[in-house]
Amino acid sequence: IISRHNYSPAILILDGFYEVTPSEELILKSLIEHTETTLILMTYDDNFTSITNSFDDFIKNNFSIETGSVDPETALPLPLSEKRLSYVSYPGIDEEVEGIARHIKNLFISGRCRSLDKIIVAFPKLHVYHDIVQRVFKRYGIPCTFSISKPLGKTEPYLALTAILESITDDYPRLPFSRFLTSPHFKKMPALFREWIPQISLYSGIIKGKNSWLGLSKTLSDVKSPALRDILPEVEKEFKWIFKKLKPLESLKDRGTFKQTSEALHKLLSELDFSDAEDIDIGEQAADILKELSLIDNLILADTGNKGGLREFIDSLRYILNASEKEAEGEGVQVSGFFELRGAEPEYLYLGGLKDGDLPSMPEIDLLLPDNVKTKLGLVNMKRYLHLQQFIFQWLIDSSKNLHLSYPAMEADRLFLPSPFLPWKAETTEKTPGILCREEELLSHPEIPLSSHIKEIGIKSRLIKKQFGENSKIRVTDIDSYRTCHRKFFIEKILKLEPSETKEYEIEAMLLGTIIHEIMEELMAKSRSYRDFDEMKADAEKLLAKLLAEKPLENYWKNFIRDSFLSILPEIYELESELRAEGYSFMKAEVLVEGEVIKNIKLKGKIDRVDIKIQNSSRTSRDKIKSSENNEVEIIDYKTGAAQLSRTEIVNKGASLQLFLYAALMKSLGFKVNRAGIYSVKDTKITWVPGKKDSLTMDDYIETCLKYLEKTVSDLRKGDFTALPLNEQTCRNCHERAYCPYIQAPSN
Ligand code: SF4
Known part of the structure; x- marks a missing residue:
């Protein structure tokens, strides 16, 4: 090209070359031959001759040259010794990036550098810093461009596009399908989806399945939010609409050719108006990619009849998208990796992340060519790789006019050392004055720690009279709940606040409990x-x-429930036979009881099961609870989990009062409760209190529990909602933890 165009400049300046490849040598040779005078600038440093020699030899062997040297005293920028090189140590990566951003902003505001494109920020491990730089620079309003471009497949619009195909192939799994439905890149997608899908995703517990999405009203029938419940019919209508649109692609799921799939996808993209605010050509670009993909059919041998369907189409699409790059266009500060700075002479250079292990970094282990083979073949071996990094570092330091070096001293609990390339004992601290972003402005006001906002709950006692006053019947289960932790009770039972959580694919404990109760109730009634x-x-x-x-x-x-229950049925039968052998017979399930167990304290509750003691084979009415001559009973509470009934916890701490309060209620109705037990369906085992060798009688337990009841109700009526758990373990899984004075501000 050079000879054909008769390109012959008068002066050619070559700067920054080293280790040129044979093809580069050919180009340079041709250029130099066509030039009248060529000025070549080269680094002469005895420490790096192994790197610069090859270029030096190439010049000397091919051209007649006149050498001269520049006096380091007059060289610009100043040599290293005069730069008084120093580096800043930051406590961590975030602080380091923040420090760099503050420095740049200060530089700009003070007017020392108004052209941000003269600034380069570089890190030996750019991928570690990429997202942090993006976030922090945005906060400080510093525009920046990353030198490494992103593959199309990793950009938001195309991630949403592949999510459509993934959704169809895998029967609409929650995450990819939600990504597609809420993506801003489909303008004709119903706005309702963007607003409600995140909540629906959280609460529905849908894993995947078209029918699950179409049957949302059923899945979310018990959802607490009335707004969500009201919107469900409309959401379902829109789901029908979108599934209709997806139908053509769905029909190609297993047998579609590339051409058919490309066309169907192209049609869908036009119908949904696939677009990107930052790239107006994206529609055309996607159409071109799909056109290319449709050609793949021609490459597949006709007689193989290969119709790979969507799965194969996605793989090919991904391959193309990952091989095509989105050019990183932009303005502002340039952010790059260390190796990309070879030969650069920036005016302002911020070289961060200079910690031991990252600079110099070790080359990746090459399993095909071990280091000694590379040495023999004259390829870049480990020693040369390390040396090259030192050369680039030295070059950058010598050639940048303004230099800012830094490293993070820690990450989590790991301490780092500065890079061995950094000068010994040259660590400095940095203080950039000024308030440089909105967050700093907010923080600059006198700092009030979060814990000072965390307070105990103060409620006027009259406000809770209605629910827990002398005329109201308090639920027995509320007593235990309040005793577990007063504050937790207030939040969960009085305010009825629930944290939003992603529903897992599991049966709710409540529903499982209800099912087991119902099965046991009917089964035992006939036992x-x-x-x-x-x-x-x-x-x-x-x-x-x-x-x-x-x-x-x-x-x-x-x-699952049927099989599990039937598998433990023999053990249940055993247990029931034991009860019968002990002289008890099922009397009634779900027994509603209420009464005034202590003056001015009325309780109500539902006992899972009451068994009556049969004496002399006498038969008792099973359907009525009333006092009779034969009034000895046992009461049972079903639990789907393990049975937890500790006698010492009951007596010493007043834990699990429920069964004894039921016993007290039964007693007030004229029954004699012999024992109370927790029936663990999980372990098919009943834990009784009093046990066979217990020194306390049921009346002793009732008496103790009533004392606890009196104190508990008195506290409740006073409006005492102090954060204090009955057992420390309760706090471990408590949602209130982050705002609880017991945890966050114990000194208060
Ligand atoms: S964290 Fe502990 S003390 Fe605080 S509300 Fe929860 S259970 Fe109560």
């Missing part, structure tokens, strides 16, 4: 009439089928 286990099993199967059919559960869970 006396079963002649053997087989009869009980046959009845259990019928019952399960009837009960589960009415529940809003997926078939997977219904089968």
